Amino acid sequence: MENEVLSYDALVIGGGIAGEETALNLAKMDYKVLLVEKELSIGGKMILLSKVFPTLDCAACITTPKVSETARHPNITIFTGSEVKGVEKKGERNFEARILRQPRYVKEDACTGCQECEPVCPVVVKDQYQFNLVGRKAVFVPFSIANPRIAAIDIENCSLCGACERACPADAIDFSQEPEEKTYQFKSVVVATGYKLFDPIKMPRYGYGRYKNIITSMQMERELAPTRPFNTILRPGDGKMPDNLAYVLCTGSRDHTVGNPICSQVCCMYSIKQAQLLMGALPMADVTIYYLHIRSFGKGFNEFYETAKGMGVEFVKGKIGKISEKENGNLVLRYDDIETGQVKEVEHDMVVLSVGILANDEIGQVFKTQKLEFDDYRYVKQIDELKRPAMTNIDGVFVAGAASGPMDIPDSILSAGSASSEAASYLALTE
Amino acid sequence: MKEKRTVSEEVKANIKHYNKMKKLIKDALKEGPKTIPEIAKATELPAHEATYYVMSMRKYGDVVTGEIDDMDEYFYYHLNQKN
Known part of the structure; x- marks a missing residue:
């Protein structure tokens, strides 16, 4: 990829509400952020909810402006369908992370999200974004308010019939894409990996x-x-x-x-x-x-x-x-x-x-040089829960949202505020 | 892509199965609108499978939702005449 940036101020792992809030807060302070999300869309679990308690506001109506702002902010780069495979601390404000980007088999800059590819696809499998209640095609836009709202091909279930290629008016289908693993440099890391159900x-x-x-x-x-x-x-x-x-x-x-x-x-x-x-x-x-x-x-x-x-x-x-x-x-x-x-x-x-x-503790295996500590329930351990709740045992690695314990949406946003403040203070020491 | 990857037997079987279910349901609905238990009976599918396939067909425009029955329990589904 031409002109690809390989160095950022902060790596935010997880694109749910806590990750978005952290990334936005840092980006607004003019820090360059790379947000890595394993799903095909940012928005986390909140974007899939009906309404929120206790106000009964529409969850999508509240979260999509933030999702949009995150996606459009010039200081934020987003990798969806991607995983952080390893983080090594090389020194103070010096982290190296290996990131694996899975191909969508769809050109992100060409796809318009028109979904013309979907009706012609002969494959129907269970739709994970509807929690298996209904089917989806092997080529699919994850859900209507996904961001980015572009199609992806589930290659494991694809019949390689080429019908989507023929139907796509934007010529966006690209079966030549391959997984790509690269190493990036960061000055700080925020873990916002949320929870499992x-x-x-x-x-x-x-x-x-x-x-x-x-x-x-x-x-x-x-x-x-x-x-x-x-x-x-x-x-x-x-x-x-x-x-x-x-x-x-x-x-x-x-x-x-x-x-x-x-x-x-x-x-x-x-x-x-x-x-x-x-x-x-x-x-x-x-x-x-x-x-x-x-x-x-x-x-x-x-x-x-x-x-x-x-x-x-x-x-x-x-x-x-x-x-x-x-x-x-x-x-x-x-x-x-x-x-x-x-x-x-x-x-x-x-x-x-x-x-x-439940705790989403898979993030533990990502930290290679210094182990990220967990509490008794496998949530990321907050070393000073009362005074500095975003601090982890690794200097320069912070935790936001439900990665540190069960919490609701407002508390996740509050926690992300704490994580972004700590990360900004840590980054400011280099300036 | 076809040189690098082969389509698994599972994927081929899944396509065949879905097409078979789709045909069964379409044939059942040719006679007129039906509720899911009626579709299940006509196709000899378990009712939960009939729900899954009818809802998937509805999502992709093969089937549309009609009126609810007299007991306000089950909706009728019919073929989308536009297709």
């Missing part, structure tokens, strides 16, 4: 995967979003519009048996948010939330919880033991009613598992 397949007693009308909260986010996979909210098991839904809180969090004993901070509130949205979308539906404790600790959270109760959402303090399926696809929840001490069974026609969030 708990996979409820690890809790067979809940039947996720086996019973088709049990979905995760992230799948429900997609069903509630304007760019939803179905025409409305439907059971994936048979396309029925549900009218009696259950939420199971703390699925994969506060649970030693699955190795995640801590609270995920966001599940209570996003479940209450979804319940409110469901009451709006399905006015005749009953929504019941099975909980251990409702943790509505933030500004406006308790009022939001009270609003849900006022709207008719039922809250049952109970621990779910087992879920079984009836012949008609309805689910029977067997639970310990904590208020009465009785074991009860109740039938619902759709169940949403409010999955917890």
